[in-house]
Amino acid sequence: ETGVTQTPRHLVMGMTNKKSLKCEQHLGHNAMYWYKQSAKKPLELMFVYSLEERVENNSVPSRFSPECPNSSHLFLHLHTLQPEDSALYLCASSQAQGSGNTIYFGEGSWLTVV
Amino acid sequence: DAKTTQPPSMDCAEGRAANLPCNHSTISGNEYVYWYRQIHSQGPQYIIHGLKNNETNEMASLIITEDRKSSTLILPHATLRDTAVYYCIVRGWKTSYDKVIFGPGTSLSVIP
Numbered sequence A: 001e002t003g004v005t006q007t008p009r010h011l012v013m014g015m016t017n018k019k020s021l022k023c024e025q026h027l028g029h030n031a032m033y034w035y036k037q038s039a040k041k042p043l044e045l046m047f048v049y050s051l052e053e054r055v056e057n058n059s060v061p062s063r064f065s066p067e068c069p070n071s072s073h074l075f076l077h078l079h080t081l082q083p084e085d086s087a088l089y090l091c092a093s094s095q096a097q098g099s100g101n102t103i104y105f106g107e108g109s110w111l112t113v114v
Numbered sequence B: 001d002a003k004t005t006q007p008p009s010m011d012c013a014e015g016r017a018a019n020l021p022c023n024h025s026t027i028s029g030n031e032y033v034y035w036y037r038q039i040h041s042q043g044p045q046y047i048i049h050g051l052k053n054n055e056t057n058e059m060a061s062l063i064i065t066e067d068r069k070s071s072t073l074i075l076p077h078a079t080l081r082d083t084a085v086y087y088c089i090v091r092g093w094k095t096s097y098d099k100v101i102f103g104p105g106t107s108l109s110v111i112p
Helices: none
Strands: A004-007 A010-013 A018-025 A032-039 A044-050 A053-057 A062-070 A074-080 A089-092 A109-113 B009-011 B018-023 B033-038 B046-049 B059-065 B071-074 B084-090 B092-094 B098-100 B106-111
Touching: A004 A089, A010 A018, A018 A089, A032 A074, A044 A062, A044 A074, A074 A089, A089 B009, B009 B018, B018 B033, B018 B084, B018 B106, B033 B059, B046 B059, B071 B084, B071 B098
Parallel strands: A010 A109, B009 B106
Antiparallel strands: A004 A018, A018 A074, A032 A044, A032 A089, A044 A053, A062 A074, A089 A109, B018 B071, B033 B046, B033 B084, B059 B071, B084 B106, B092 B098
16 A cells, blocks of 8 residues: 555547546655556656646647646646557656655556447 | 666575675655565555664664665564565655655565
C-alpha cells in the first residue's frame, strides 16, 4: 500500500463511451499527477496539479479531461477515446514544493478501448 | 531537466548483489537522484533517493559519485522478486511542483 488508491483497476470501454478514472491519496500531499504508460514504453507525464491548480498539460488530446476537486482527489474523464489510448494510467502524488519530496504512485488503472 | 542514461537490461544471479548504474552528467546542484522500480503490471515503487551522500535503507543502497554525474543502485542480495524495470530519475524543480520524467529504465532479470 502506497497511500495512493486508483479505481477502477481495469476498465473496458467503447469508443463512444464516457468514463472516469479516480485517484485518491491519503498522504496529505498537495500535488497530484497523471501518467500514461503504453505497452513497452516509458511513462509519459500527462497532467500535473499543484495546490489544486493545473500546472502542466503535456499536449494531451482533449478527449482526456482531468479534474482535481481537492488536494486528495484526482479524476481523469475519458470521452470518445481511440484504441491507441489503451494503456496503463498511473496516478501519483507528492508535496508540491521541494525536489527532495518523494512521489508515490498508485497501482494504476488498465484501460482497454474497443 | 537533467536526463539519465541506463543500460537497457541486466542479469543477476539470485543471492548475489545487483549493481545498477545510472549516468546523469547534466544534473544540477539542487537536484536529487531517485530510484524506482516497476514490476510488471504494477505502479512504480519508490526505492531510495539521495542528493550527494550515499544512502541506505531496508531495500537498497545508493552510491553517488563525488561529482554527482553518476550513481549506482545496489540490491545486496537479489531475489527472484527483484526482477523488474528499474528507473533512475532526476527531480526537476519547476515553479511550484516537481516535473518527473521517466526514461526507459533497466530491465533487471534475477536468475535462479
